[in-house]
Amino acid sequence: MSEETQVPERPATFREVFTEGEFRSVYLAVVLTWAGDYIAKAAITMLVFQQTNSVALSAAAFATSYLPWLLGGPLLTTLADRYPYRTVMVVCDLARMPLFLVLALVDLPVGVLLGLLFVSTLAAAPSQASRSAMVPLILRGDRLVVGLSLFSSSSQASQIGGYVAGSSIALYSPRLALLINAVMFGLSALIIWTGVRHRPPAPRETPNHLLRDTAAGFRLVFGTPTLRAIAILIFSSMLFAIVPEGLAAAWASDLAEKQGDHPELIQALIMASVPTGSVMGALLVGRVIRPARRQALIRPFAVLAPLALVPALLSPSPVIVALLAAVAGFAVTGLIPVTNALFVQALPDGYRARAFGVMNTGMQAIQGTAVLITGVLAERFPLHRVVGLWSVAGVLLMLLLAARWPQPDRFTAAIARAREARPTGTETSATPTGKHPLTGPPGPRPPSSEAGIGAV
Structure with a gap:
């Protein structure tokens, strides 16, 4: 049994993960861009709500950073299989830097501001696909699981x-928050270029059309039962934990009117609660829970994610709202590293960047859609009832998905088939023409490569 599929007796340590110099560079660069993006997102959300006093528009401002994945994500992430990963990441960072400089230095109407934010997010798709394809080339075995948990907790x-x-900077200068984000992208590009070695793109026997390659990624994810089960579970869980963040500005305004508190402080509390719970979930799963127990917790975590927000029906205080959101974040992030590792190992070489594009596009689109729908509903109905009833529906959905979750032996078999489909002897071998690498029916011929992570 290889290191990829063998279940170790103990989890890998953070020290073991950080011994890899390339991982340290990728990690630092990604964390810098994440921090800058969240600073900009909070500032833009508050700015739009202050200018328009509209829950729907503030939710749209938040959702704008997610929706480009629906339109351009699958196509753009396919580029990560065609060019060197390092080059794609650097180019995307350098493309986003001037866009945020314009947002920071030019006084723009809300519509134009959201349009530029939309364009900047298009570059995130190939950048994240390249990063995800690169990480498993650096980390192996349980180090990969711990590395994914580290990325997840650091993101939160x-x-x-x-x-x-x-939220704090926006009270004084939203432009400063946007300028900080532009600087973060510049630093990220420099770190990746100097700290990560060049790797050639995946070898390709014949050039395929971008749309054909993209469609092959969708067929693989949704045509393979185990991959499809993971995708549906992750997409469904994303419908709920994101709602408190997306509606935080409006929810904070409602709570401040009732209790006389400062809305900006309540907004910061709510928006920070989900990632706080997520950090705890990622660290618990990655470093405390034994690898053999992780899969058994997938279904309980899946149900807990929406269940935690059902008490919003009672219109609780800001502190209770924050606690409920933290539990939801804990549950979602508790299941992600485990399902992520299963997904990665069950993918054949040459497909992982595209499969990542499918997953991340679905996640971003689902989150943006959830925020938009609940935002529109909150224009007509009390916000706390919208969140509570939305979560009740989520509990029913997750119970259904948990009942249909595949048994562990099916994942073991899928991983074994993926390993058999990988090239042997040379890096340029491929699976036989006309055979799908996992399921066997006729399908696209996968190019062979050293691929990387293809999931959330």
């Missing part, structure tokens, strides 16, 4: 600091 920690800092 960046949200905490970014949302708090962004």
Whole structure:
């Protein structure tokens, strides 16, 4: 049994993960851009709500950073299979830097501001796909699981600091928050270029059309039963934990009117609560729970994510709202590293960047859609009831998905098939023409490569 599929007796340590110099560079660069983006997101959300006094528009401002994945994400992430990962990441960072400089230095109407934010997010798709394809080339075995947990917890920690800092900075100068984000992208590009070695793109026997390659990624994810089960579970869980963050500005305004508190402080509390719980969930799963127990907790965590927000129906205080949101974040992030590792190992070489594009596009689109729908509903109905009833529906959905979750032996078999489909002897071998690498029916011929992570 290889290191990828063998279940170790103990989790890998953070020290073991950080011994890899390339991982340290990728980690630092990604955390910098995350922090800058969350600072900008909090500032823009507050700015739009202050200018328009509209819950729907403030929710749209928050959702704008998610929706580009729906339109351009699958196509753009396919580029990560065609060019060197390091080059794609650097180019995307350098493309986003001037966009945020314009947002910071030019006084723009709300519509133009959201349009530029939309364009900047398009560059995030190939950048994240390249990073995700690169990480498993650096980390192996349980180090990969711990590395993914570290990325997940650091993402949430960046949200905490970014949302708090962004909400605070926006009170004085939203432009400063946007300028900080531009600087972060420049630093990230420099770190990746100097700290990560060049790797050639995946070898390709014949050039395929971008749309054809993109469609192959969708067929793989949704045509393979185990991958499809993971995708549906993750997409469904994203419908709920994101809602308190997306509606934080409006929810904070409602709570401040009732209790006489400062709305900006309540907004920061709510927006920081989900990532706070997420940090705890990622660290618990990655460093405390034994690898053999992780899969058994997927279904309980999946149900807990929406269940935690059902008490919003009782219109609780800001502190209770924050606690409920933290539990939801804990549950979602508790299941992600485990399902992520299963997804990665069950993918054949040459497909992982595209499969990542499918997953991340779905996640971003689902979160943006959830925020938009609940934001529109909150224009007509009490916000706390919208969140509570939305979560009740989520409990029913997650119970259904948990009942249909595949048994562990099916994931073991899927991972074994993916390993058999990988090239042997040379890096340029491929699976036989006309055979799908996992399921067997006729399908696209996968190019062979050293690929990387293809999930959330």
